[in-house]
Amino acid sequence: MKNKISVHIADDHKILIEGIIAVINTDEFIEVEGYSLTGKQVIEWIKSNSADILILDINMPEYDGIEVLRYFKQKKITQKAIILSSYDDVKLVQEMINLGANGFLSKDSAGLHIIEAIHAVHKGDQYFSDAIKNNLLKLYTGKNVKSGVRPESTILNSLTPREVEVLKLITNEHSSTEIAGILNISQSTVDTYRKSLLKKTNVKNSIGLAMYAVKNNII
Amino acid sequence: MKNKISVHIADDHKILIEGIIAVINTDEFIEVEGYSLTGKQVIEWIKSNSADILILDINMPEYDGIEVLRYFKQKKITQKAIILSSYDDVKLVQEMINLGANGFLSKDSAGLHIIEAIHAVHKGDQYFSDAIKNNLLKLYTGKNVKSGVRPESTILNSLTPREVEVLKLITNEHSSTEIAGILNISQSTVDTYRKSLLKKTNVKNSIGLAMYAVKNNII
């Protein structure tokens, strides 16, 4: 008899985990090795374990999926991972691919696709759910890009630590005066950060910044 | 032999639906009657069907859970409903209760709780998952309310259709001038909407509005 493909699942919603387990159990060649409810748990788990495939949700408390992949990359851990995501944000997908993700599944997809994805990635292929494939195509061909995706900003806009701090405070509904008080810097400085944030993220106003923060899980 | 409790599931994530079905199938007294992937489908479904219990996700495209309940209330449809939600926002819970929801489940809860909830609601009781119960308690006792929950706003904040339109445009980075142009109304009117939105959602500024929109999937 052959070995089963072992899978570890990371998602903060237990119901979803149970669902995925139920789906996976319908395939005789795959078995669930365990699960994590937070990114922190994944990082703890990887220290002494591994699975053939890690199914990784992006939105998790205590280190999200991106941070988990970043950790893997930094520690040179070659754990195969399939990303589970609620929205098909192309920018995110690209970032995840760069961080070494092997597959990308939208939560919209049927359970069957998880099984397909697991088999594909196990064989060494990449797997993308249809919606994401289409979005990537549109991005590369440059046409018909749906709203919310800004092709001009394909370039990584790495924000400086201080900029991220300011961005977080903006997203938490603080005014520049308040931010200046909190960070103990002058209002002018905060204004300067606002300007560079607007330029780097290529959005129109503070609301765009907040949405950028949400999308990129800077929260 | 007795009749089984019939359940209809509404959620835009098929994987989650499959998971819930798998969980429910472990209980011999409950059966899944069908499912919907959008609020629109639920509204179509209710026109010629019903189930003992509707399991309703808040975040859905084409009419979210709130709008579905609002529709039920308006049409005086007495469909029992258990709300499924990703976050335990007390404000939301209260709104849903006022709209006639019979139970409230966090997606964090285990599958077992769905079954408990279904049985409880079927008997005529209300059901709340623990996290939500705690939050409601804190709200009523007024202490130790976690950030993000604003106790002052106990009052129902159902937004009017026009307010939602404005909110969407705000969230899409439009200024008041632009919104006035798009909706063909005066800027003053847009300002009025901004004021009532701020009051109803009880947030501090436009960024709070955008975050509210994101949380409530008004997008």
Place this chain on the structure above:
DNA sequence: TAAGTAATCCCCATAAATAGGTAGAGAAAT
């Protein structure tokens, strides 16, 4: 050492948002 980059601060000016009102027309509900 020269070139960057990050963090800090300032000027000036305009555009936009917030806060406090008031108020009318029409629809819907009681």
Place this chain on the structure above:
DNA sequence: ATTTCTCTACCTATTTATGGGGATTACTTA
């Protein structure tokens, strides 16, 4: 028939945000 709700619009005033510069210090890297 009267109240309530929604959409519409205006006034006044203040506070924030945006857009265009320029500039210093300190640290790192080619």
